[in-house]
Amino acid sequence: MSGPVAEAVSCGLLKYPAIMHTHGGRARAIESKDLRIDIAFIAAPTCDTYGNINGVEGKSACGSLGYAIPDAMYAERVVAITDNLVDYPACPIEISQEYVDYIVKVDAIGDPKGIVSGTTRITKDPVGLKIAKLAAQLIDESGLLKDGFSFQTGAGGTSLAVAAYVKDIMKRKNIKGSFAAGGITGYIVEMFEEGLFKTLFDVQCFDLKAVESYKNNKAHQGMSASMYGNPHNKGAVVNNLDVMILGATEIDTDFNVNVTTGSNGIIMGGSGGHSDTAAGAKLAIVVTQITKARLPIIVDRVTTVTTPGETIDAVVTERGIAINPKRKDLLERLKDSNLPIFTIEELKNMAERLTGVPEKIEFDERIVAVIEYRDGTVIDVVRQVR
Amino acid sequence: MSGPVAEAVSCGLLKYPAIMHTHGGRARAIESKDLRIDIAFIAAPTCDTYGNINGVEGKSACGSLGYAIPDAMYAERVVAITDNLVDYPACPIEISQEYVDYIVKVDAIGDPKGIVSGTTRITKDPVGLKIAKLAAQLIDESGLLKDGFSFQTGAGGTSLAVAAYVKDIMKRKNIKGSFAAGGITGYIVEMFEEGLFKTLFDVQCFDLKAVESYKNNKAHQGMSASMYGNPHNKGAVVNNLDVMILGATEIDTDFNVNVTTGSNGIIMGGSGGHSDTAAGAKLAIVVTQITKARLPIIVDRVTTVTTPGETIDAVVTERGIAINPKRKDLLERLKDSNLPIFTIEELKNMAERLTGVPEKIEFDERIVAVIEYRDGTVIDVVRQVR
Numbered sequence: 001m002s003g004p005v006a007e008a009v010s011c012g013l014l015k016y017p018a019i020m021h022t023h024g025g026r027a028r029a030i031e032s033k034d035l036r037i038d039i040a041f042i043a044a045p046t047c048d049t050y051g052n053i054n055g056v057e058g059k060s061a062c063g064s065l066g067y068a069i070p071d072a073m074y075a076e077r078v079v080a081i082t083d084n085l086v087d088y089p090a091c092p093i094e095i096s097q098e099y100v101d102y103i104v105k106v107d108a109i110g111d112p113k114g115i116v117s118g119t120t121r122i123t124k125d126p127v128g129l130k131i132a133k134l135a136a137q138l139i140d141e142s143g144l145l146k147d148g149f150s151f152q153t154g155a156g157g158t159s160l161a162v163a164a165y166v167k168d169i170m171k172r173k174n175i176k177g178s179f180a181a182g183g184i185t186g187y188i189v190e191m192f193e194e195g196l197f198k199t200l201f202d203v204q205c206f207d208l209k210a211v212e213s214y215k216n217n218k219a220h221q222g223m224s225a226s227m228y229g230n231p232h233n234k235g236a237v238v239n240n241l242d243v244m245i246l247g248a249t250e251i252d253t254d255f256n257v258n259v260t261t262g263s264n265g266i267i268m269g270g271s272g273g274h275s276d277t278a279a280g281a282k283l284a285i286v287v288t289q290i291t292k293a294r295l296p297i298i299v300d301r302v303t304t305v306t307t308p309g310e311t312i313d314a315v316v317t318e319r320g321i322a323i324n325p326k327r328k329d330l331l332e333r334l335k336d337s338n339l340p341i342f343t344i345e346e347l348k349n350m351a352e353r354l355t356g357v358p359e360k361i362e363f364d365e366r367i368v369a370v371i372e373y374r375d376g377t378v379i380d381v382v383r384q385v386r
Numbered sequence: 387m388s389g390p391v392a393e394a395v396s397c398g399l400l401k402y403p404a405i406m407h408t409h410g411g412r413a414r415a416i417e418s419k420d421l422r423i424d425i426a427f428i429a430a431p432t433c434d435t436y437g438n439i440n441g442v443e444g445k446s447a448c449g450s451l452g453y454a455i456p457d458a459m460y461a462e463r464v465v466a467i468t469d470n471l472v473d474y475p476a477c478p479i480e481i482s483q484e485y486v487d488y489i490v491k492v493d494a495i496g497d498p499k500g501i502v503s504g505t506t507r508i509t510k511d512p513v514g515l516k517i518a519k520l521a522a523q524l525i526d527e528s529g530l531l532k533d534g535f536s537f538q539t540g541a542g543g544t545s546l547a548v549a550a551y552v553k554d555i556m557k558r559k560n561i562k563g564s565f566a567a568g569g570i571t572g573y574i575v576e577m578f579e580e581g582l583f584k585t586l587f588d589v590q591c592f593d594l595k596a597v598e599s600y601k602n603n604k605a606h607q608g609m610s611a612s613m614y615g616n617p618h619n620k621g622a623v624v625n626n627l628d629v630m631i632l633g634a635t636e637i638d639t640d641f642n643v644n645v646t647t648g649s650n651g652i653i654m655g656g657s658g659g660h661s662d663t664a665a666g667a668k669l670a671i672v673v674t675q676i677t678k679a680r681l682p683i684i685v686d687r688v689t690t691v692t693t694p695g696e697t698i699d700a701v702v703t704e705r706g707i708a709i710n711p712k713r714k715d716l717l718e719r720l721k722d723s724n725l726p727i728f729t730i731e732e733l734k735n736m737a738e739r740l741t742g743v744p745e746k747i748e749f750d751e752r753i754v755a756v757i758e759y760r761d762g763t764v765i766d767v768v769r770q771v772r
Contacts, residue, residue, distance in 0.1 A: 050626060051620065051621060087534065087564065087584075088564055088565070089564065089565050089584070089585050089587070089626075092604060093607060096609075097613065097620065097622075097623075098613050098619040098621065098622070099620055100621070101620050148473065178473065178474055178475065179475050198473075198477070199475050201475070218477065218478060219477045221475075221478065221479060223482075224482075224484075226484055227482050227483065227484050233484040233485070234437065234464070234483065234484055234487050235436055235437060235484065235486070236483075237483075239436075240436060240475075
């Protein structure tokens with residue numbers, strides 16, 4: 001949920017509160033029947049006349065269909081909507097005819113420009129690069145960066161820059177990783193093609209280079225949202241992550257992260273895989289500038305808890321790094337490090353010295369959205385903006 | 387069920403009757419929770435340390451794991467047993483870590499000699515070849531053998547010989563089929579590699595040539611038992627079959643087929659995909675000698691109904707062909723054919739003239755096995771042998 005829809009929800013347009021899931025939590029809710037889907041409409045870049053679907057052929061090819069798989073498997077009725085209806089049988093098959101009731105042919109299922117053409121880009125901003133370099137050094141010093149290393153990062157410019165620095169270290173030290181996961185970007189594909197990872201687990205391709213790789217390289221493997229992050233199946237991919245690079249709109253002194261609401265209190269996005277990967281990864285690192293738009297990012301208490309602090313291991317900013325005090329082992333390992341390590345309170349104070357303490361956002365009492373943690377418990381609510 | 391186990395069941399060693407499913411019916415029973423599996427033990431030719439399984443790597447590589455998929459997805463607990471435990475993550479993945487609870491490493495999961503090395507063989511028996519040639523001619527005259535043709539045959543020598551004759555016709559007439567399905571043999575792989583089929587749907591590889599092809603050719607696609615033949619999902623592969631070649635131990639004048647019990651009344655096998663493919667295919671052909679071991683194969687009433695006659699379209703023997711009278715359209719199409727077409731009663735009489743009418747097998751009253759049709763209804767029972 002983002003943009004005008006999220007704004008409408010924040011302004012109270014829904015009769016009942018929206019329920020916001022994580023990627024893995026949504027798969028869990030569907031599989032456990034917490035969330036019953038009457039009809040799923042599935043955009044199919046390619047669909048054959050009996051309902052077999054793939055995302056790699058056709059003018060709207062988008063790669064992995066991982067997020068649609070639980071819906072297809074569990075919805076009462078499944079409608080495939082395609083702009084590339086092909087003779088039976090399609091090949092490959094990502095969503096099987098077993099699950100599809102109806103097929104609707106349309107002229108276009110979406111705007112292919114919505115997928116980044118070519119590859120997603122690394123930041124050129126010197127602050128972002130500084131943060132990324134520090135994060136990569138932290139990963140290196142954590143002891144996790146060795147043969148069998150596994151890694152996930154979002155598609156943001158700073159996150160990708162972390163990948164670039166990690167790549168340099170891996171090449172210099174001749175480290176062969178096991179897998180990279182997540183929404184896959186062209187940059188991660190390059191690392192894979194250079195032999196730095198044995199396989200990729202891809203729930204959604206972020207750019208056309210990733211789509212191409214997913215189509216052609218069998219070690220670039222698809223995964224469903226459940227395989228990716230469902231906490232109640234018999235083992236999700238996130239559980240095997242060594243390092244996850246995360247973003248934040250706010251992070252508080254308990255390391256709780258908000259990626260749900262913006263500085264105006266309005267919903268700006270969902271967790272996505274934020275909470276899932278944070279919970280799974282051995283080292284979940286939030287990378288962020290210490291201030292944004294004259295507001296501190298590190299605060300006493302986040303407006304909305306998206307991801308609980310107990311699952312966040314470190315915050316890396318351009319001014320320094322804070323390690324979650326629960327990670328005594330990591331603090332011990334880093335005790336002789338030259339990295340600029342501070343307490344989270346020290347980072348918060350640095351931020352506030354730059355920006356002052358902003359006024360609290362005021363909300364109405366009415367709840368407009370419920371934030372479900374990945375296991376289905378309620379971790380926070382969002383109230384109507386005034 | 388076959389061999390000593392089947393014999394023991396027929397002799398009444400089980401306290402309660404055995405319940406015999408078809409391949410698709412078993413998937414249906416599992417998915418509908420008619421059949422609840424407490425623990426599934428899955429032989430895994432390759433398994434990684436987190437439970438991802440494939441059948442294409444390792445010394446016991448057997449190809450498609452289609453029959454194990456419903457068990458893995460629905461059993462309360464799933465134990466992977468492997469003789470090739472590999473680093474995470476395995477690639478490819480046929481059964482996902484989502485479903486696997488435990489992994490047990492053993493020295494050998496089975497005897498690879500159980501899979502035919504090289505390719506399964508076409509019959510050299512002139513009677514079998516005559517039947518096969520007649521069956522291929524019938525297929526040709528049925529009007530189904532054209533571009534988009536789809537086909538399945540078992541691994542028996544006569545069935546494969548039908549494939550060989552069909553192949554000749556397809557090549558001569560430059561026909562491009564859509565798919566072949568089933569347990570896949572090297573012979574079908576050869577047809578696929580020659581471009582006679584666009585893809586293969588493989589639930590189980592019958593020989594090492596099929597294993598090799600399944601591993602290396604992405605258009606040689608796996609399918610689960612449910613995708614193959616479950617009558618209650620949203621569309622099984624059998625539904626799209628044009629022609630299916632079936633065997634029989636007996637067939638009666640109502641076209642009911644027995645592949646469950648032998649001439650001594652003892653259980654000799656299950657339906658496998660017999661009933662599933664017969665129900666799905668547009669033209670389900672039973673190929674059989676008219677007599678075997680001095681017994682007529684075409685009889686008044688089969689000892690056990692495995693597959694109902696309403697789903698069988700034709701019987702082809704070395705003495706002639708019988709078309710199910712329900713298939714008026716097919717009889718009409720063949721009315722000027724030079725094929726040796728008889729009524730099923732005429733074929734039965736030919737058989738009995740050769741062998742005489744055998745004495746009825748005598749059974750005890752006690753039921754030792756219940757034959758479930760693919761939809762879960764009881765189509766017949768097997769009684770204890772005397």
